[in-house]
Amino acid sequence: MSNSQDIEINEKQEFTITVYTENQIGLLNRIAIIFSRRKINIDSLNTSPSEIEHIHRFNIVINETEDVVRKLARQIEKQVEVLKVYFNTNEDIIWQEMALYKVPTDTIAELVSVERLLRENGARAVVIRKDYTVFETTGHREETDKLIEVLQPFGLIEFVRSARVAIIKNSDGFNRKLREFERREPGQDVIENEFLDAEKNVFSM
């Protein structure tokens, strides 16, 4: 029993690391180098403001063993401006990636089969112009990959995919705790360099 657990823990698999942080210039680098220092590739990285002002949320996907991921999580949490780190296997989360596909409008309009393929793949038209159409799908990597294959023969012009965003299944109280935290101790606005284009306003000698 303990043996099989060991194997499980030592097997590489996809982990989604969720990081709540301050909004701080340079923090992205501080977090990124924790991976690059160990020569670990980041498969997917999403960073954006959370639902709470001043608090940002990172979603980082890597393929590693649980043991390594636990150590990485502790190193990330050690950073001064990191509030909290979670790591989850794919079983623990609901996740999506969004993809955009740009294809020539005439092909789509003329070929009934293409229209069917798009519907089968749950694609939605975002923009329709005379010359091209942009479709959007959301799903797992395999799903968005599949539509590339489908559209490739029909003159795919451009493709882009977002990073993974993930909801943790067992996240009771996250929003409430974050709101309470921010209410108790409001965060500070990020201070940017205001002088980049203000040469004349800067005293120099």
Added chain:
Amino acid sequence: MDTAQEEATTLTEPKKTVSVSGSVALLEGLIAEGTDTIFGYPGGAIMPIYDAIYDYKDKLKHILVRHEQGGTHAGQGYARTSGKVGVVFATSGPGATNLVTGLADAQIDSTPMVCITGQVYAHLLGTDAFQETDVINITTPVTKWNYQITDANEIPAVLAKAFYIARSGRPGPVLIDITKNAQLQMFDYAGYVPCDHVRSYRPKPNVRKEYIEAAAALINSAKKPFILFGQGVSLGFAEQEFKAFVEKSGIPAAWTILGAGAIPTDHPLNVGMLGMHGNYGPNVQTNSCDVLIAIGMRFDDRVTGRLDKYAKQAKVIHLDIDPAEIDKNVKADVPVWGDCKETLPLLTALVEEKKHTEWLAEFRAFDKTEQEVVIETELNPGQGELTMGEVINQLNILTKGEAIIVTDVGQHQMVACRYAKFNHTRSNVTSGGLGTMGFGLPAAIGAKFGAPDRTVVAVIGDGGFQMTLQELGTIMQSGIDVKIMILNNRFLGMVRQWQQLFHEKRYSFVDITSPDFVKLADSYYIAGKRVSEREDLVSSLEEMLNHKGSFLLEVMVAQEHNVFPMVPQGSSVSEIRLK
């Protein structure tokens, strides 16, 4: 008006502000944080701060180093002996990049430092301006925290945060990069408010009673418990708490090189040094103890040797303030998160008073073997060339364990750590984690400023000395009293030792020639002497120690002498070689 009234009025009245420059606010902040000494080097982008410090010479002592790296090591030496935060100034570009080695050293050895770098004007950032370098990104991996200031209004709060982060929790180096415009900018300064809290930062984890209880139960049931302690004890100012724990539990305790001196060398329960060149007993017994109690140490590979054969038979209790250290290298059966100043007394209260007489006798038996096979010939060779060990031993006899010993890196460092006697904490200043050659001389300067009433002896090899020997200029100009002892074996000795033992004696670029160190010292107006004969050793050491002011003593030691015992890389600690 009495004080109470005065306080009442200042509390009710709106805060008065004065218009000052960013530079003045910075210096006021440093004074408020208790800074008395700054190690630095001026340059274009930090000139406004240097202009301001001209008027603060009575409150802030500025030591002009000869290279910014020397500044960082001096800051480290100061922090290590004084228990305060080391402060370093450097200019932008090359000044800032020269800090990197010292920052990396301070980061891996958890030394509290605040480094201030000048930066080009904010409007020039990213234009490849003269002496512009991206110091924030260069120093990110080697700082606990860093921040770039582009507006003077940020200075007081950021400085307060920097000091708080540097000294709290697991200490470390912090760097603040200040653009020149912010140094010059006049702003409304409302006084300095120290920082005692950062909302996203937990300096120490909460102490969990159940783990203290579990640890105590494990210790009380142990037949062969063994304590390993590191610098965490002195970083946490917990020497008394540690001593109480060791004495009540009666458990033999061994140290990592950064832990040396947290309890006196002569303490009956101090069983010696751990690691690659540590003592015989502590290494072997790691693999025969039943409970291993690690306190404020991080299981560095130089301490553990081969991990899959390290203390596998033992239950491990790990006390550390940094949660990331728990289970990092060695899995802990009982993790005791927290500041050891808090956790140790809780643990001491629960452990039974014991004397592990038989178990301790086992250590003494190993000591006897090591004494016979290694130490006796090292400390009392009687004939032949001088050994490093006998030099350190004679120094011990003369200083009676009262001196601060600063070392560089290499064979002499291992010998000094093995044989130096420490009666007091904060007496061993060495570059442990990073192994920075060139650390010794500048660190000794800082060590002296951090502990001006104590004798500071820098033990340095002929290789490492030549990496930062320009700091002799700093000693000359500041007029401080540092005893410099160069153990000259005309080799990069540790690398040579490895080449002898593991590379079929293919001595590849390890024979190093040196200038006349005594003449060199003389050209810096520092007294000096060279000794190569045994009969002159003690008198030369006496001359060095009794000399008023700095003194450089070059001791010619055996060329091809190896440091033993040794745990060869990739071997288990119990496979330690005595020869």
